[in-house]
Structures are given as C-alpha cells and as structure tokens.
Amino acid sequence: MIIDIEKLRNSEPNIIVLGSYPPIIQSILDFDFIVGRTRPSIHGVIGLNKKSERYFWGDKELLLPVYRNLEVTPNNLNNKINLFLSVVSARRVLFTTDITLKSLTNLLGGVIFAENTPETHSLKLYKEIQSINRFIIGPSSVGLLIPGILKLGAIGGVEIKQLFNPILYQPGNIAVLSASGGMTNELLNVVSSLGKRISFCMSFGGDRFPITTPMEAIVSAEKDTKTSHIIYFGELGGVDEFKIAELISQNKITKPVYTYIAGSVSEAFSTPPQFGHAKAIARNFNESAKAKMKSLKEAGAVVGSSFTELVSLIEKIPSSSKENFAIDKEWKKLINRQRALFVSTISHETDYGVRIFDDDLLDLAKKHSFSYITASLLLGKKITSKELEEFVDLVMKLLVDNGPSVSGAVNTIISARAGKDMVSSLASGLLTIGNRFGGAVNKAAENWIYGVESGINPGDFVEEHSSNAKPIEGIGHKKYRVENPDPRVKELRRWASKLKNRKFLAFAKKVESITTDKKSNLILNVDGAMAAILLDILFEKEGLSIKELKRLTEVEFFNAFFIIPRSVGFISHYLDQKRMDEGLFRLPKEEVAHVSRTQ
Numbered sequence: 001m002i003i004d005i006e007k008l009r010n011s012e013p014n015i016i017v018l019g020s021y022p023p024i025i026q027s028i029l030d031f032d033f034i035v036g037r038t039r040p041s042i043h044g045v046i047g048l049n050k051k052s053e054r055y056f057w058g059d060k061e062l063l064l065p066v067y068r069n070l071e072v073t074p075n076n077l078n079n080k081i082n083l084f085l086s087v088v089s090a091r092r093v094l095f096t097t098d099i100t101l102k103s104l105t106n107l108l109g110g111v112i113f114a115e116n117t118p119e120t121h122s123l124k125l126y127k128e129i130q131s132i133n134r135f136i137i138g139p140s141s142v143g144l145l146i147p148g149i150l151k152l153g154a155i156g157g158v159e160i161k162q163l164f165n166p167i168l169y170q171p172g173n174i175a176v177l178s179a180s181g182g183m184t185n186e187l188l189n190v191v192s193s194l195g196k197r198i199s200f201c202m203s204f205g206g207d208r209f210p211i212t213t214p215m216e217a218i219v220s221a222e223k224d225t226k227t228s229h230i231i232y233f234g235e236l237g238g239v240d241e242f243k244i245a246e247l248i249s250q251n252k253i254t255k256p257v258y259t260y261i262a263g264s265v266s267e268a269f270s271t272p273p274q275f276g277h278a279k280a281i282a283r284n285f286n287e288s289a290k291a292k293m294k295s296l297k298e299a300g301a302v303v304g305s306s307f308t309e310l311v312s313l314i315e316k317i318p319s320s321s322k323e324n325f326a327i328d329k330e331w332k333k334l335i336n337r338q339r340a341l342f343v344s345t346i347s348h349e350t351d352y353g354v355r356i357f358d359d360d361l362l363d364l365a366k367k368h369s370f371s372y373i374t375a376s377l378l379l380g381k382k383i384t385s386k387e388l389e390e391f392v393d394l395v396m397k398l399l400v401d402n403g404p405s406v407s408g409a410v411n412t413i414i415s416a417r418a419g420k421d422m423v424s425s426l427a428s429g430l431l432t433i434g435n436r437f438g439g440a441v442n443k444a445a446e447n448w449i450y451g452v453e454s455g456i457n458p459g460d461f462v463e464e465h466s467s468n469a470k471p472i473e474g475i476g477h478k479k480y481r482v483e484n485p486d487p488r489v490k491e492l493r494r495w496a497s498k499l500k501n502r503k504f505l506a507f508a509k510k511v512e513s514i515t516t517d518k519k520s521n522l523i524l525n526v527d528g529a530m531a532a533i534l535l536d537i538l539f540e541k542e543g544l545s546i547k548e549l550k551r552l553t554e555v556e557f558f559n560a561f562f563i564i565p566r567s568v569g570f571i572s573h574y575l576d577q578k579r580m581d582e583g584l585f586r587l588p589k590e591e592v593a594h595v596s597r598t599q
Helices: 005-009 022-034 075-080 090-103 119-129 181-193 214-223 240-249 264-268 289-299 307-315 329-336 361-367 370-379 386-398 407-417 422-430 441-454 458-467 487-496 503-518 526-540 546-554 560-580
Strands: 015-018 042-046 052-057 060-067 083-086 109-112 135-137 143-146 150-152 174-178 198-203 229-235 257-262 347-350 353-356
Touching (some): 005 143, 005 198, 005 214, 015 090, 022 042, 022 052, 022 329, 042 075, 083 090, 174 181, 181 198, 214 240, 229 240, 229 289, 229 307, 240 257, 240 289, 257 289, 353 370, 370 386, 386 526, 407 422, 407 560, 422 560, 441 458, 441 503, 441 526, 458 503, 526 560
Parallel strands (some): 015 083, 042 060, 109 135, 174 229
Antiparallel strands (some): 052 060, 143 150, 143 198
16 A cells, blocks of 8 residues: 555644553654644553553653553544554454454554564455555554654654654655664664655565555655655565566656665575564575665666665765754653652642642632532542532432441441541441442442443343342342332432433333332332432533443442442441440340251
8 A cells, every 4th residue: 555645744643552562652652742742642552451551741641541442442532543553462463453444434554563473464454455545554563754743653762862863853855664673763863863854764564465565665755745765775585676676667766766685695595594574585586685686776776785885875865954953951851750659630739739630729619519529529520510510419418327227337336336446437337338238339330331321121131130140239228118218219310300311310210110010129229329310410411421431330430429428427426426435335145146057
C-alpha cells in the first residue's frame, strides 16, 4: 500500500497502542510534549488486565487508560483513533491487527513492531489491506517518523537524551527508508550530524514479507511533495531492490535515490549465512548484496560501495531546511524526572491549601452542597446534573441509620461496650457490610446493567438465578414485605418519577413482580432501588455509557452510597453507648442453643 505522507502530515495523530511497551510509549509522549502538544497523541493501551498505566507528560505524571479489548473502549474514542501501534508478540499480531482494522472506522494505518511474525500472517494482512485503503508498516519495524508531527514507534530512540535530536522536529527534504531498525536510527544520526533534515523516515521492517514493501516505501517518498532526495538502506535477501531498480529505469522514480545494500560479506562464506533479520539471507546470487547494488547502480541510483561511502554521498545532498532548532532549557528537566510513589486524580496539596479537581477546597465548599462534593469525589469528576446532587442528598438522609438491630449497628454497639475506641468500633460495624447487608448495592447494579444491556426477559433472569441457587442482589428483606413495604424504598421510587426513561428501575420492578409472586418478602430492597435509580441518573443525566457504568461496578462505586451515610449511624451508636456506659455486653446463655450434629 502506497502511504500518503502528506495526508499524515496534515492529520492530527490519534493513536491506540496494542499491547504495552513502556519505553516506546514514553518516547512518543516525550516527542508530543517537546513539539508543544497540549495532550498526548496516544489515547490508550489495549490488551492488559489493568485500568491504567503511569507515564510522564513532561516532568509531571499522567495515567494512560488501559482497556482489555477494543469492545470496552468508549465509542467516541474508537471513532477518533486514526493510527495504531502494535507491540504485541509475533504470534498475536494477526489476531489483534485484524480486529483493529475491523473495529476502527477512521483508521489510516499503523505499525507492527514484533519481529519474526509468521510469514503466512504477514501475507494475510498484506492481502487484507489492499481493498480497504489502509497501510501497515512492518512487521519488525521501529516505525514511522514525520518531523514535528508524528513519532509512531521506537524510531528516533526511546531514551530522553536521544529525543533531543533536532532532526526529530525540524522538517527537511530527505526521506530515509530502511529495512533495519537499528540502521534507521543510525541513518537519522548521520543525516543530523551532517546538518541536514528529513521529510520523513520509515523502517519498513526486516521480515521476509513486509506489509509495506520496499518498493511501496520508495513510491511513497516519490509522491511526497516535501521530499526531494531519498536515502535507501537495504539488505541481502529477497528481490525487492530489483523492482525498485526497474521503477528508476522507467522514470517512475524521478527523485535521486542514495543507497547502500548491507551484506556483501556473505559472499565470503561457502554456505549463505543468516544475518539478524528473517529476510537477511541470500539463497542465490540474485538475492546477494552485490547483485542488488549492481542493478540499482545501472538503473541510475547513487550507490555507495560501503556505508562509509554512503555517508560521504549523503553529505553532498543539498539541504532545504534553513531553520535552527533550539532545545528549550526546560526540557533538560526531563532527564532527571522520578516517579512518585502513588498518584491521585482527585486532589492535591499546594502552598495555599488543598485543591479538588483544580478548584480550591474553600471555594468549592462555599459554592456547593456536601452531596455535590461527595458525588463528584466518588465519580472522579465534577457532576453536571442537579438530579444526581438531589438524589445523593436524599440517600445520605434515608440511609443514615436503620435502627440498632441490624448487624453493623450491633457490632458497633458491642465493640463500644467492650471499651474499644471510635475507630475500632466503627470498623467492626463496617466489616459486616457485604452482599447480605448493605454491600449489595454494587451487585444489584451489576444485575440491572446485565438485564438492560442483554435485553433478557425478567422471567428468564429470575430463572437463571433460581436454577443456580443464587440470590438476586437487590431483591429481598428480612423485615419488610409486600404488605408492609420499606418506607425508604417508597420514597426513593417516588423521587424517581422525576426521571424520564428509568429503564434500569423498570427492569428491577419487573423482576420484583416475579419474585414477590413466589414469596412476599422478595421485594425490591433499598440496595436494589438505590442501584437502579443511580444507574438511571448516571445514564440519563450524566451521560455515562453502559461501558462506563460497568467500570463503576468494577471499582464498587455504588456501595459507597451505603457505606458513607451508614458510617454516621454507626458512629452515633458508638457515642450513644459511650454516653450510657453500661459496660461489657455478654450474651445471655439462653440466647445460645447448643445442638448436636446429625450424622
């Protein structure tokens, strides 16, 4: 596939990385920072079992989001991505690249870093991209570089000191093309040391079947308006250079090509040696470096008999760049940067106080309610809807206490009477919170998300749980039943009438109508009602997608709305017991029955 370099030069790079290779990713972020971008060109990493990875943006740290696969990335992200960088292992290249090509509608192309990708996989990908007008560089490629615009791969170096090379940022007139990744960077250093600049640089890769062929790389340079001269570094093995020679002979390549083909030493061996790359072996004379250089020279290319001679030839290329690129002194701080022990996206300390989401805490407290601040902190960003603020305020009031008989209050009371301090007593109460008491809000949210997303019939949903002997979190209560409903749930449902669609609550109510036919206490409980209404508010009013709601369940976001208010209740029971000071509680023996096990 011929690559439209001019189109890439005029496009804003929006990159997704398949797999993780921190040094390469960091080098791209450093390149972005040095060219003056306000945000990274990399939008996320695919394929790891974690939420994020830490990197530097300048001398500050940032979190790059990590997604298990492209199916769980936000839809707006998939529509934005136009480039990919694959750093997965060779055996996973075909599978991951194929999915990427099919999933990202606005993709222009990408780079594959892995070496020794199965040749049949490379050929399949080559065939696939011919009909979809997308490019793939590699496998075994260090990437594509357009000065000041795009660094897609390890090209140009991965160490911060390597990235201070002006050739990475100041555009010129020379296209550098190479099979070898190491020689790609060496050629960049040579061109830079000679005071010349590049229009772009591409490492098409050293595997036997590069998906962007050497001939296509040369044609891409020929078609690029900013390129006046081409440097081509090839290797023994394969016959691509004969095709390039033919193009030069036919005047289809009109720009001067300066080239050297490595591997002449192989002729000193009785049997063809295998050099570093999969392609770098001359199985016959036509694949030898000598034959290739002869063909290119006869076609009209400027051929160096050695790499040293190639450098001398490059020195004679006229340079179009008149600018001097100065390294900002501030960038030198990047050399000595160090990672913090941990990061926070919520708040940070300054000399003038604490800032929450970049707002001064005192200003935030004066302008907003406790519920607004609480909901924003829990969500990890400022909330935008009045409805969420109102509902959180209602929940904080309704769930502050449910009497002294519930398990958490009992534990707190017993601990207080045992002489324990406030923190210990509160902790003993909090430790009772789980799927059977208070902590089912999150599981209930998972249930309602599953029901709405899958479109499952509520009856089938109930049957799934029954057949597996699993309780339905969010359904059932020890005390309340159909004929004696929970007043808190009634109030939550009444409030929910303010919402328009209420699809999560609607599903929960349909489940309740089935379960209460079986047993009258299998009602929608306060955990289930709260989860359903929170989901509806977040979906309708805060604009969260189903994917984003799922991520909230993964971090137990919903349980926080029980734990926070109930902590106040537990503390109140602690203080109440301390004021009365009744002493150590001992359970009367008649309250404990001793039973024998049956065989």
